[in-house]
Every structure is written in structure tokens, then in C-alpha cells.
Amino acid sequence: MTITKADLAETLNDEIGLNKREAKDFVEMFFEKVRLALEESDSVKLSGFGNFNVRQKNQRPGRNPKTGEEIPISARRVVTFKASQKLKGKVEDNTEYLAAKYQQIRES
Amino acid sequence: MTKSELIELLAADQPQLAYRDVELAVKGLLDRMSRALIEGDRIEIRGFGSFSLHYRPSRIGRNPKTGDSVRVPDKHVPHFKPGRDLRERVDNV
Numbered sequence: 554m555t556i557t558k559a560d561l562a563e564t565l566n567d568e569i570g571l572n573k574r575e576a577k578d579f580v581e582m583f584f585e586k587v588r589l590a591l592e593e594s595d596s597v598k599l600s601g602f603g604n605f606n607v608r609q610k611n612q613r614p615g616r617n618p619k620t621g622e623e624i625p626i627s628a629r630r631v632v633t634f635k636a637s638q639k640l641k642g643k644v645e646d647n648t649e650y651l652a653a654k655y656q657q658i659r660e661s
Numbered sequence: 662m663t664k665s666e667l668i669e670l671l672a673a674d675q676p677q678l679a680y681r682d683v684e685l686a687v688k689g690l691l692d693r694m695s696r697a698l699i700e701g702d703r704i705e706i707r708g709f710g711s712f713s714l715h716y717r718p719s720r721i722g723r724n725p726k727t728g729d730s731v732r733v734p735d736k737h738v739p740h741f742k743p744g745r746d747l748r749e750r751v752d753n754v
Contacts (some may be wrong), residue, residue, distance in 0.1 A: 556694070564693045569685045575678065579671070579686055584709045586670050586696045587686045592750045597662045603739065607751055622675045632710075634741030636698075637704040644714065645701045645736045651701045651714065652735075 591632055603636040608649075664691075698739050708746040716742045 558580050565576035569581040587605065590597050607630050615626035636644075644651075662670075663686065672683040694712065697704050704712040714737040722733040743751070 554697075556697045556702055556704045558706055561690055564689055565686050567674055568689050569682060571678070571682065571686060575675075579675065579678075582671055582689070582704055583667075583687065583690055586662075586667055588747055590667075590711065590749060591747065592753075594719060598665070599664050599667070599691055603704055603741075605741075614700050632741075632743045632747060632751055634712075634739075636739035638738060640695050640698065643695070644739060647699055647701075648734070648736050651737050654701050655716075 594630065599637075601637055601639050603634055603640060606633050606635070607631070608633055680743075681724070706744070708744055710744040710747055711742050713740055714738065 558577075562573070565571045565579055566573055568626045569576075571579060580621040588596050591605060591607055594607045596607065601604075610627045610629050610631055613626050615624055616622065617624055668684050668687050671687065672678070672680050673683040675683065678686075687723075694704055698712060698714060702715060717736050719737055720733050721730050723729065724731055
């Protein structure tokens with residue numbers, strides 16, 4: 554299953570009681586605020602969930618995988634995400650369930 | 662930016678919402694996203710990016726203090742892939 558902005562808006566509608574319009578706008582604004590901070594190279598620390606950071610990458614050699622031709626990968630800024638210990642721990646605690654779930658998906 | 666700073670920004674932008682509701686909404690969103698990942702569901706936010714789990718097979722690790730070999734069991738770890746809009750906005754100085 555894949556969760557989208559519509560599902561998140563529904564959660565705000567059901568659990569917090571925001572009306573549908575407010576819930577949809579809130580979800581948009583939430584991600585926009587995070588994007589704006591990252592655009593300014595500010596890190597975003599959401600305790601219990603994880604941290605987003607912006608890292609500067611230097612130019613490095615690369616290759617066109619089709620032709621084998623060497624082309625440099627230009628210097629750039631990239632977003633990285635590190636899940637919190639809390640979230641990682643909860644995912645690890647669920648290893649058995651996840652293994653069974655993914656096996657079921659593969660077999661179907 | 663911390664969670665409380667994010668709450669402040671959102672509250673300032675949406676004055677029609679009570680501050681308490683903004684706090685609850687931010688916590689509600691993060692809880693819903695955490696729950697999805699814990700249950701092995703993907704999250705796809707258009708214009709932002711997607712979260713999913715990556716599988717890490719079991720491996721032989723070492724206790725850095727004693728040097729003993731220990732089997733690290735397999736596990737899943739949360740992963741984020743930035744979407745195109747976010748990638749471009751962050752890279753354009």
C-alpha cells in the first residue's frame with residue numbers, strides 16, 4: 554500500500570477534526586515549509602521521525618552507463634534523510650511481520 | 662529547523678487554526694508517516710519525495726571493543742528519495 558498526501562489529509566480530518574479544505578492545505582503547507590528550509594540549506598529535525606540535511610557534494614567522475622563514456626558528475630547540493638533511532642527501532646522490532654508481508658507480496 | 666519551529670511557522674501562516682490544533686496536526690502527520698513505514702507501506706509525496714523501507718540482509722559484524730564476531734540479524738531501514746521538485750530547488754542556489 555502507498556500513502557499519499559490525500560491519505561495524510563484524511564488523517565487530519567479524522568483524527569484532529571480539521572475540515573477537508575484545511576486538512577488538504579495543511580498537508581501542502583507542511584511539506585512546503587520543509588522544502589523552504591532545505592532550500593536555505595537549513596537542516597530539518599523532526600524528533601521521533603528523523604532529520605533531513607543538505608549536503609554539498611563535490612564534482613566526481615561518472616560514466617554514461619550505456620556508452621561507457623566518461624562524464625563528470627557536477628558539484629551539487631543534495632538532501633539526505635536519517636530516520637530517528639525511535640523509528641528505526643520500531644521498524645526493526647517489526648522485522649518478522651515485514652518479512653512475511655513482503656514474501657506474500659512477492660508470491661501474489 | 663526543529664519540530665517546534667515548524668509548528669510556529671505553520672501557526673503563523675494559518676491563523677484560523679488554534680495553536681493546539683497545529684501542534685496536534687504536525688504530530689498527527691508524523692505519527693501517520695511513522696506508522697506507514699513501521700507497517701511496511703510506502704509514502705509518496707508528489708513534489709517532495711518518497712519514503713520506503715530498504716532491506717539489509719544479515720551480516721557478520723564485529724564488537725568494536727572486543728573484536729569478537731557477532732551475527733547482525735537482517736532488518737529493514739527507512740529510506741528517503743527526494744522528488745524532482747525538491748532536488749532542483751535545493752540544488753539551485
